[in-house]
Amino acid sequence: MGRTTSKDAQALIHSLCSAYAATPTSLKIIDLYVGFAVFAAIIQVVYMAIVGSFPFNSFLSGVLSCIGTAVLAVCLRIQVNKENKEFKDLPPERAFADFVLCNLVLHLVIMNFLG
Numbered sequence: 001m002g003r004t005t006s007k008d009a010q011a012l013i014h015s016l017c018s019a020y021a022a023t024p025t026s027l028k029i030i031d032l033y034v035g036f037a038v039f040a041a042i043i044q045v046v047y048m049a050i051v052g053s054f055p056f057n058s059f060l061s062g063v064l065s066c067i068g069t070a071v072l073a074v075c076l077r078i079q080v081n082k083e084n085k086e087f088k089d090l091p092p093e094r095a096f097a098d099f100v101l102c103n104l105v106l107h108l109v110i111m112n113f114l115g
Contacts, residue, residue: 024082026080026092027077027080027081030073030076030077030080031077033073034070034073034074034077037066037067037069037070037073038066038067038070040066041062041063041066041067041070044059044062044063044066045063057113057114058114060113061110061111061113061114064110064113065106065107065110068106068110069103069106072099072102072103072106073099075099075102076095076096076098076099079092079095079098080092080095080096
């Protein structure tokens with residue numbers, strides 16, 4: 001029974017890798033950006049756990065900035081994806097402009113929170 005689970009897991013990973021290989025390059029770049037933003041947030045949380053959180057506003061600002069940027073990038077990915085029927089009439093330039101404007105607002109709020 002353990003071997004079947006192992007083979008199923010390998011088949012699943014192979015299936016995911018082959019399906020992801022067909023993903024357009026622009027979506028892969030957005031995925032890489034989301035991964036970087038989440039990784040930066042994790043690094044900040046680990047640093048806070050090790051060193052401490054004396055300027056707590058700075059810690060919250062950094063983590064919320066990373067997570068907020070990742071969420072906005074996921075929204076961009078959803079809007080830019082050609083297979084998504086919900087946003088088929090939305091041009092990619094408009095989606096990117098929305099992403100930039102929302103990031104600007106997010107980071108202005110974050111800067112205001114810093115003090």
